[in-house]
Amino acid sequence: xxxxxxxxxxxxxxxxxxxxxxxxxxxxxxxxxxxxxxxxxxxxxxxxxxxxxxxxxxxxxxxxxxxxxxxxxxxxxxxxxxxxxxxxxxxxxxxxxxxxxxxxxxxxxxxxxxxxxxxxxxxxxxxxxxxxxxxxxxxxxxxxxxxxxxxxxxxxxxxxxxxxxxxxxxxxxxxxxxxxxxxxxxxxxxxxxxxxxxxxxxxxxxxxxxxxxxxxxxxxxxxxxxxxxxxxxxxxxxxxxxxxxxxxxxxxxxxxxxxxxxxxxxxxxxxxxxxxxxxxxxxxxxxxxxxxxxxxxxxxxxxxxxxxxxxxxxxxxxxxxxxxxxxxxxxxxxxxxxxxxxxxxxxxxxxxxxxxxxxxxxxxxxxxxxxxxxxxxxxxxxxxxxxxxxxxxxxxxxxxxxxxxxxxxxxxxxxxxxxxxxxxxxxxxxxxxxxxxxxxxxxxxxxxxxxxxx
Amino acid sequence: xxxxxxxxxxxxxxxxxxxxxxxxxxxxxxxxxxxxxxxxxxxxxxxxxxxxxxxxxxxxxxxxxxxxxxxxxxxxxxxxxxxxxxxxxxxxxxxxxxxxxxxxxxxxxxxxxxxxxxxxxxxxxxxxxxxxxxxxxxxxxxxxxxxxxxxxxxxxxxxxxxxxxxxxxxxxxxxxxxxxxxxxxxxxxxxxxx
Ligand code: SF4
Numbered sequence: 001x002x003x004x005x006x007x008x009x010x011x012x013x014x015x016x017x018x019x020x021x022x023x024x025x026x027x028x029x030x031x032x033x034x035x036x037x038x039x040x041x042x043x044x045x046x047x048x049x050x051x052x053x054x055x056x057x058x059x060x061x062x063x064x065x066x067x068x069x070x071x072x073x074x075x076x077x078x079x080x081x082x083x084x085x086x087x088x089x090x091x092x093x094x095x096x097x098x099x100x101x102x103x104x105x106x107x108x109x110x111x112x113x114x115x116x117x118x119x120x121x122x123x124x125x126x127x128x129x130x131x132x133x134x135x136x137x138x139x140x141x142x143x144x145x146x147x148x149x150x151x152x153x154x155x156x157x158x159x160x161x162x163x164x165x166x167x168x169x170x171x172x173x174x175x176x177x178x179x180x181x182x183x184x185x186x187x188x189x190x191x192x193x194x195x196x197x198x199x200x201x202x203x204x205x206x207x208x209x210x211x212x213x214x215x216x217x218x219x220x221x222x223x224x225x226x227x228x229x230x231x232x233x234x235x236x237x238x239x240x241x242x243x244x245x246x247x248x249x250x251x252x253x254x255x256x257x258x259x260x261x262x263x264x265x266x267x268x269x270x271x272x273x274x275x276x277x278x279x280x281x282x283x284x285x286x287x288x289x290x291x292x293x294x295x296x297x298x299x300x301x302x303x304x305x306x307x308x309x310x311x312x313x314x315x316x317x318x319x320x321x322x323x324x325x326x327x328x329x330x331x332x333x334x335x336x337x338x339x340x341x342x343x344x345x346x347x348x349x350x351x352x353x354x355x356x357x358x359x360x361x362x363x364x365x366x367x368x369x370x371x372x373x374x375x376x377x378x379x380x381x382x383x384x385x386x387x388x389x390x391x392x393x394x395x396x397x398x399x400x401x402x403x404x405x406x407x408x409x410x411x412x413x414x415x416x417x418x419x420x421x422x423x424x425x426x427x428x429x430x431x432x433x434x435x436x437x438x439x440x441x442x443x444x445x446x447x448x449x450x451x452x453x454x
Numbered sequence: 455x456x457x458x459x460x461x462x463x464x465x466x467x468x469x470x471x472x473x474x475x476x477x478x479x480x481x482x483x484x485x486x487x488x489x490x491x492x493x494x495x496x497x498x499x500x501x502x503x504x505x506x507x508x509x510x511x512x513x514x515x516x517x518x519x520x521x522x523x524x525x526x527x528x529x530x531x532x533x534x535x536x537x538x539x540x541x542x543x544x545x546x547x548x549x550x551x552x553x554x555x556x557x558x559x560x561x562x563x564x565x566x567x568x569x570x571x572x573x574x575x576x577x578x579x580x581x582x583x584x585x586x587x588x589x590x591x592x593x594x595x596x597x598x599x600x601x602x603x604x605x606x607x608x609x610x611x612x613x614x615x616x617x618x619x620x621x622x623x624x625x626x627x628x629x630x631x632x633x634x635x636x637x638x639x640x641x642x643x644x645x646x647x648x
Binding site for chain 1: 630
């Protein structure tokens with residue numbers, strides 16, 4: 001089976017109308033972000049503060065993690081540490097067994113996606129109900145989320161309607177988003193009320209207070225966490241921020257970058273377990289500590305998962321989340337995944353035009369497009385690119401490092417393109433699958449410049 | 455070795471050289487000439503309704519009328535009349551029928567319409583979320599400009615739980631069409647007491 005980004009993208013774009021819709025809709029989200037950003041004269045300063053707070057935090061991460069654990073414990077929270085996905089899943093399973101829990105609700109957490117928690121629990125005969133509307137839709141369809149903030153953005157309402165008709169017994173052919181959302185509300189209310197365990201993610205964990213913040217628009221994290229007797233919040237080690245006052249910086253940036261809202265509807269601050277409740281936090285490494293040691297790539301640990309880089313990315317918008325064949329998709333997935341599995345992700349850093357739009361919108365100033373470029377070099381150096389690409393790159397580097405040969409081959413190339421265009425434009429060259437070549441000029445820029453030089 | 459020690463050891467070995475925290479000078483932050491008007495605009499933009507009142511009596515009467523009509527309403531604000539503590543402790547299955555809850559917010563944020571509600575004000579963490587409709591009471595003098603100012607005024611470590619609420623529960627997960635009333639309150643109304 002072909003599973004490279006290019007091959008999967010080809011599948012996605014086969015439906016032109018839907019591809020165009022996907023592209024347009026995400027661009028609209030990007031425009032909403034711009035509008036929200038322009039209302040704040042201090043936007044660029046906020047980004048700088050956020051970036052520096054995160055840089056500082058990464059430089060003191062072990063200290064802040066220890067402080068957070070100590071304060072959280074003092075608050076009555078049970079703290080667990082998981083070296084990898086397996087351990088994370090095992091910890092949660094143990095809590096489930098201990099309380100003999102049957103009914104589990106989960107709100108959106110990219111970390112549990114990364115750890116494949118649902119699949120792990122399913123294999124043990126335990127069902128987890130995803131409660132974020134988009135996540136519930138894709139869960140019923142047995143699909144993974146295609147976007148970290150908008151999990152069902154690859155679907156049209158007709159498809160949602162069909163899924164709901166099948167599983168929630170909604171009227172056949174009723175595509176009204178209002179009607180479908182109401183059906184999901186009723187369906188999930190019963191799940192919330194029966195729930196014994198709520199699993200959530202964490203947006204920010206505050207070292208100073210030992211508490212954490214979860215942001216949602218739907219209120220699903222709160223419905224679960226305040227009803228179930230046990231709440232488990234899962235966080236990567238990079239979710240730490242030093243002080244409560246730093247929340248102001250990040251909350252101001254997050255929703256504006258994600259959807260153009262000034263803040264999410266709910267920004268819930270959990271400090272202690274509720275009366276009669278048990279509150280657990282699982283702090284997960286899963287490759288992050290190693291990533292921290294990669295000087296060129298550690299910046300990506302500053303990410304606050306806003307997905308602004310997805311919405312602006314011309315490649316993501318036109319190829320869809322599934323073409324990234326991993327749980328974290330988009331440009332972010334392309335810089336994170338090679339750290340944990342370079343071989344399986346070798347194609348991802350190449351799925352970019354390096355236009356830099358992602359880095360420009362990133363609220364914590366991650367140099368996303370530069371990392372993509374650097375990953376390409378690491379991946380080539382470690383021998384993880386296909387032979388075709390490697391040969392091409394070798395030739396290019398041979399030519400580019402020899403100026404006179406470069407000039408000769410430029411001349412030869414122009415001549416060939418004018419004289420025998422079919423030599424380049426043929427079925428064997430993937431570059432021409434959907435592209436036309438401009439006519440080759442007779443003269444190179446260098447020749448032109450030498451002639452016209454003042 | 456335990457995972458905790460292992461993780462902390464690798465993190466300590468791999469973390470970069472010390473980088474200081476930024477100086478955050480609040481002089482550059484946005485300002486509004488009329489905080490209350492800005493709060494109202496921001497609230498309407500996130501789908502909330504705002505009513506300015508001069509006298510708490512307006513709310514008291516509204517509450518009384520609703521109680522007389524036999525609706526399932528919970529009041530958690532001492533200044534509005536008696537608080538039925540028992541009702542706040544009802545199981546979720548019963549609270550699922552809750553039509554409306556009245557809760558006092560301690561801070562309102564003009565830039566984004568967020569209202570801070572600490573656990574002590576909501577009595578039961580579930581109430582602002584499970585009620586069909588949410589009514590928040592806010593004193594005008596407690597409206598601040600930005601979140602920075604809000605965090606200067608509140609101490610999140612003193613509440614077991616606290617939440618910023620901006621508007622009603624909403625989603626756009628189906629084709630990006632905005633629908634209010636996803637899982638939490640279908641409407642949020644903020645009364646600003648002058
Ligand atoms: S890399 Fe930046 S823009 Fe992309 S999701 Fe993370 S914080 Fe947002």
